[in-house]
Amino acid sequence: xxINHWEIGGKxxxxxxxxxxxxxxxQSILPQVMQAAxxxxxxxxxxxxxxxxxxxxxxxxxxxxxxxxxxxxxxxxAEEAVRxxxxxxxxxxxxxxxxxxxxxxxxxxxxxxxxxxATQILAAEGFRVFPxxxxxxxxxxxxxxxxxxxxxxxxxxxGSNRGLQTREMIRILLSELPTIPIIVDAGIxxxxxxxxxxxxxxxxxxxxxxxxxxxxxxKMAEAFAYAVAAGRLxxxxxxxxxxxxxxxxxxxxxxxxxx
Amino acid sequence: xxxxxxxxxxxxxxDFDAFFNNLTLKDVDRxxxxxxxxxxxYLTLLSPVAVGRLxxxxxxxxxxxxxxxxxxxxxxxxxxxxxxxINTCVYxxxxxxxxxARRHLSLDEVDKEARVISQMGLKHILLxxxxxxxxxxxxxxxxxxxxxxxxxxxxxxxxxxLTEAEYRQLIEAGVDGMTMYQEVYQKDLYRPLHPSGPKKxxxxxxxxxxxxxxxxxxxxxxxxxxxxxxxxxxxxxxGLHAAYLQSRYPAxxxxxAPPRLRPCHGGFQAISPxxxxxxxQYILAYRIFMPHSGITVSxxxxxxxxxxxxxxxxxxxxAGVSTAVGGYSDKKEEGQFELADERGVEEIRMMxxxxxxxxxxxxxxxx
Numbered sequence: 001x002x003i004n005h006w007e008i009g010g011k012x013x014x015x016x017x018x019x020x021x022x023x024x025x026x027q028s029i030l031p032q033v034m035q036a037a038x039x040x041x042x043x044x045x046x047x048x049x050x051x052x053x054x055x056x057x058x059x060x061x062x063x064x065x066x067x068x069x070x071x072x073x074x075x076x077x078a079e080e081a082v083r084x085x086x087x088x089x090x091x092x093x094x095x096x097x098x099x100x101x102x103x104x105x106x107x108x109x110x111x112x113x114x115x116x117x118a119t120q121i122l123a124a125e126g127f128r129v130f131p132x133x134x135x136x137x138x139x140x141x142x143x144x145x146x147x148x149x150x151x152x153x154x155x156x157x158x159g160s161n162r163g164l165q166t167r168e169m170i171r172i173l174l175s176e177l178p179t180i181p182i183i184v185d186a187g188i189x190x191x192x193x194x195x196x197x198x199x200x201x202x203x204x205x206x207x208x209x210x211x212x213x214x215x216x217x218x219k220m221a222e223a224f225a226y227a228v229a230a231g232r233l234x235x236x237x238x239x240x241x242x243x244x245x246x247x248x249x250x251x252x253x254x255x256x257x258x259x
Numbered sequence: 260x261x262x263x264x265x266x267x268x269x270x271x272x273x274d275f276d277a278f279f280n281n282l283t284l285k286d287v288d289r290x291x292x293x294x295x296x297x298x299x300x301y302l303t304l305l306s307p308v309a310v311g312r313l314x315x316x317x318x319x320x321x322x323x324x325x326x327x328x329x330x331x332x333x334x335x336x337x338x339x340x341x342x343x344x345i346n347t348c349v350y351x352x353x354x355x356x357x358x359x360a361r362r363h364l365s366l367d368e369v370d371k372e373a374r375v376i377s378q379m380g381l382k383h384i385l386l387x388x389x390x391x392x393x394x395x396x397x398x399x400x401x402x403x404x405x406x407x408x409x410x411x412x413x414x415x416x417x418x419x420x421l422t423e424a425e426y427r428q429l430i431e432a433g434v435d436g437m438t439m440y441q442e443v444y445q446k447d448l449y450r451p452l453h454p455s456g457p458k459k460x461x462x463x464x465x466x467x468x469x470x471x472x473x474x475x476x477x478x479x480x481x482x483x484x485x486x487x488x489x490x491x492x493x494x495x496x497x498g499l500h501a502a503y504l505q506s507r508y509p510a511x512x513x514x515x516a517p518p519r520l521r522p523c524h525g526g527f528q529a530i531s532p533x534x535x536x537x538x539x540q541y542i543l544a545y546r547i548f549m550p551h552s553g554i555t556v557s558x559x560x561x562x563x564x565x566x567x568x569x570x571x572x573x574x575x576x577x578a579g580v581s582t583a584v585g586g587y588s589d590k591k592e593e594g595q596f597e598l599a600d601e602r603g604v605e606e607i608r609m610m611x612x613x614x615x616x617x618x619x620x621x622x623x624x625x626x
Contacts (some may be wrong), residue, residue: 022329022331023325023328023329023330023331024329024330024331024617025329025330025331025615025616025617026612026615026617027617046624047621047622047623047624048619048621048622049621074623076477076510077510080626083626084626087624087626103509103510104509104510105505105509105510105511105512105513105551105552106505106506106509106551108551159326159327160326161326209326209329212329213325213326213329213330
């Protein structure tokens with residue numbers, strides 16, 4: 001079995017790295033980025049999908065065999081997210097939708113309550129819903145109950161490159177919601193942080209800024225591909241428990257003379 | 260309301276010169292080492308002494324901009340639909356007392372202009388009118404917006420100060436953004452520049468962006484018209500206004516523009532000239548103070564300068580512009596001010612690409 005293969009939302013995927021498309025100086029680099037990342041899922045802001053005028057049609061740069069995950073970026077409440085999702089489906093972007101509801105322009109933090117509402121409506125309409133969320137156990141449970149296909153907790157605010165600041169909360173989600181795929185989204189600034197999320201047991205990670213704003217986005221995409229695979233392999237191998245100091249093998253039970 | 264009025268009142272009688280004179284480069288370095296700035300830090304970056312750290316400020320501003328916006332510049336064009344105006348702003352080409360052939364577009368003419376602009380490839384449009392009780396009513400603007408929706412995915416307005424209910428009407432018609440230049444934040448300097456007409460009501464204008472936020476406007480752009488009053492204070496107050504609205508209305512996208520006064524009909528000269536270096540310092544200081552906030556630079560600035568500014572924090576630019584009513588279909592019309600960058604949309608698009616930036620034509624689609 002290939003460690004990177006998995007199934008979600010009715011699709012068979014060969015990679016656990018999901019790529020974003022915002023912030024690139026030149027979108028024509030996307031096919032190379034996707035290839036270097038060995039990624040098969042790509043997320044695109046519906047608000048930027050332009051089909052007329054001089055707007056470069058981003059869809060032209062997305063490989064035909066890629067799985068499209070349109071996102072509702074720009075939505076400030078559930079109603080707007082739902083309308084954007086319907087626009088995406090009407091435009092032929094498929095049934096997958098990454099729900100992003102952000103009512104804070106400064107930190108770009110997701111609004112979990114509105115996200116839950118949108119997830120409920122869209123899942124009932126047959127969408128495969130991937131909600132971007134602030135990692136909170138109650139909200140994650142509500143998203144699962146609302147019919148989410150996966151949950152996408154943030155590691156740190158979007159674009160912050162601060163890494164897994166929400167590590168402990170994500171750990172709780174992973175342990176309490178073992179049946180729902182958890183995709184760590186946002187804040188991952190370097191490959192080692194992607195590896196860490198995968199070591200913890202995340203099903204996948206989603207990366208945009210760290211690749212798009214790298215000096216060489218193609219090489220950085222490749223670095224992330226290695227990191228994600230390494231993290232996954234480590235998770236499957238069963239990581240040793242971390243210790244703060246060197247430990248004798250049986251300090252408390254050695255007296256039993258079983259060594 | 261008027262939280263911004265209260266906030267500005269804190270600075271009544273504030274001795275800016277004394278504040279600036281007390282600063283040293285160490286203070287600037289201390290600010291540049293901070294993650295998040297408070298208003299005094301912003302004022303420090305606007306100070307004369309901070310000129311000694313302009314390059315350091317530029318490095319940080321560029322990094323912050325790329326982090327939050329990527330290497331992208333969003334493009335738009337203005338459409339002037341009426342230049343009848345009952346105000347007598349002494350610096351404006353559309354001043355009521357200036358004599359020239361006024362024009363007011365019929366909806367068919369708006370359609371014709373919109374078609375020409377959309378053929379240039381643009382999807383974001385900014386609707387502008389003068390202030391006139393019968394020529395540029397909110398009803399007329401709403402009708403214009405409904406025409407523009409046939410061609411554009413995002414429509415903003417730059418019109419006279421409206422009530423909250425009127426902003427709601429425009430939002431219902433399809434407007435996503437509003438731009439409101441206070442022109443001058445220092446009240447005693449505002450008055451003589453706006454001698455008559457409704458615009459002389461400083462406070463009604465000052466509160467307009469907040470009314471727009473309350474009405475649910477998606478994007479609100481603020482600015483002082485640079486050249487009318489000492490720019491360091493004006494830039495500071497603009498930043499304070501933006502920070503105030505952003506924290507009070509977190510879902511709104513609060514942006515600024517730093518327009519510099521241009522030659523226009525009437526021959527008004529800048530009272531407090533603003534150099535290129537001043538403009539750059541303002542843009543850098545604002546970017547570092549408000550790292551998520553958009554910054555617009557219009558064709559008031561010359562092409563060579565605009566080409567440099569894209570690396571320093573700017574996120575939106577106008578392109579292929581006419582500031583004349585009906586000016587896209589008829590090049591002979593009189594504009595609001597002289598343009599300094601007359602390049603077409605395609606030239607701007609290529610310039611951005613050649614500089615390693617992605618021109619973004621569509622960043623929103625009205626719902």
